[in-house]
Amino acid sequence: MIKKDYLSTPKGTRDILLEECEAQGRIEDRLKASFQSYGYRPVITPGIEYLDVFAEAPGNTGSEHMFKLVDNEGRILVLRPDSTAPIARLTATRLKHSEKPLRLYYNQRIYRQKNLYSGHNIETSQMGVELIGANTIRADLEVLQLATEALESCGLRDYRIELGHGGLCELLISRLTPDERVKEQLRQLIQAKNYPTLSDFLDTMGQGEAVRVIKALPGLFGGGEVFRQAAGLFHDQETKDIIEYMHALFEMLPRFGLGEKVMLDLGFVNANDYYTGIIFQVYLQGSGEAVLVGGRYDRLLERFGEKLPAVGFGVNVDLLTKNRLDQGSEEPSEAPGLLVWGEPGYEIDGMKYAQSLRESRGGAVENGLFENLDQCKAYALSKRISSIHTVGEAVRIYGPDAEKGGGPG
């Protein structure tokens, strides 16, 4: 049997057409407008990069999740699995001498291998910002404010923000054991909120301070009461500083109107040691994945030779578009379509007339490409175009425009 691979897109990819494409475009415009209004400026990075750029990529992107190619010198390239590392690279090189803090945004697709038939796409449209060269609470607040404002500009109201700290869990685990395999097991158990197994596992590791704290970690999850639970738990300066910082930040968020929406998770697990400070994820009703993921990564730029702190987030535009369409909040803007047909011999007049209409009124004005009026009418009917203007000796108007006496004189 001959497989007709040229009739379909690769598994995990898809075409985005017409209404959905238009809806996605509008969402991108709104996000872009939000980013720009805060002074963020656009960058585009290559679709392929050297594998080495992503040695410590965020999220679930071990190199086994990347698409690889080999260039003609035998070097390994990957399809961009994430935009943050390439932006760190370009900041540390080409924008090395620019004034800090630097505000950058991107709108590009990322590629990650997913399990076959798992219902996840390998190609995702992602838009996001990076605020580079500032590590104050002001910077964290700006990014949180922008994240919510950008989402709300797309009409989102019903969402939850999960706020955690990328350094806390890792710090505690590394105090408990130097063994990477044991660390990984602990991370998995904390991540999965698997309290019973975690507790049994920790019982084999003695009764130290770190054991006691890690046992409590997955439970440090919820609203402001988390800080009361955490109060007696942490005794050394390093962890106390983290808790105090999170508390201060959390107390400020209600003034953005986010009080009800923010949920703390101090047991957040930083799977590959990428985030160093706050981390946050936004969840929508009816979707199992986070629509926005962000956080502080103060050590990433060091890898590229510049010691600069940074914080940022990325929005999953596909998921956001799907949510908006599902909620019915992305009704196609009712553009009153219009067809202009030049009678035989009046083709150019017809096209010039159509052009004058495009300038004087909104909505799409199509050129009629047929040889007679009946074909134009049949086409207009099937496309739900209500009015037809014909251009010949005189201009004749059919449809609602005729009653209005519309069209330029």
Add this chain to the structure above:
Amino acid sequence: MKPLRIAVAKGRLEEETQALLEKMGMDCSAAKDKGRKLILPLDGGRLDLVLAKSQDIITYVEHGVCDMGIVGKDTIMESAQSLYEVMDLGFGRCRMILAAGVGKDFYQGFGAKTVASKYPNIARGFFESKAMDVNIVKIEGSVELAPLLELADGIVDIVETGGTLRANGLEEKEHIAHLSARLVVNVAGMKLRKEEIDGFIHRLRPLVTVEKGGA
């Protein structure tokens, strides 16, 4: 408010789950008289019970179309990627083991071994942790057949009593994991419907400890 949705594997776990939900004081009459329905409204419409195959429960919960699921640890080990595994429910207890022919030394010799299993990921993980190279063959039905037919040197499978192993001339060579039914929760749901899910877990927890003690 939408009802919470919990997916349960059809068959034995389903009965145990139903008993547990009744102990929580829920009205399970719809589940008793279910006919061919796959979604059963329980507790006066406050909880939807979804009946599915165990692998699918992972899929439904990970995608967030079910908020919670009750599924065996074996399925979680084999196919779960990202969900919260919040509770050991204590029932459906059994073990994952490596078995081979009675009296045979599975680890003898340097030739690469062939292992048959319904759980290729678990088998691979187990042998990777021993830094052993094995060929893994996925079998869908009775795995015990594979060594009998000399396709495999051993099997990785679930045992409860060991009866089937003995009847087919196999014996346990190594214990891999203890298994039982677990409560899993969708990652986003844990945030979006925290109060409801926490409430469910709190009502469930005391009942489960009793079950464990009795087992």
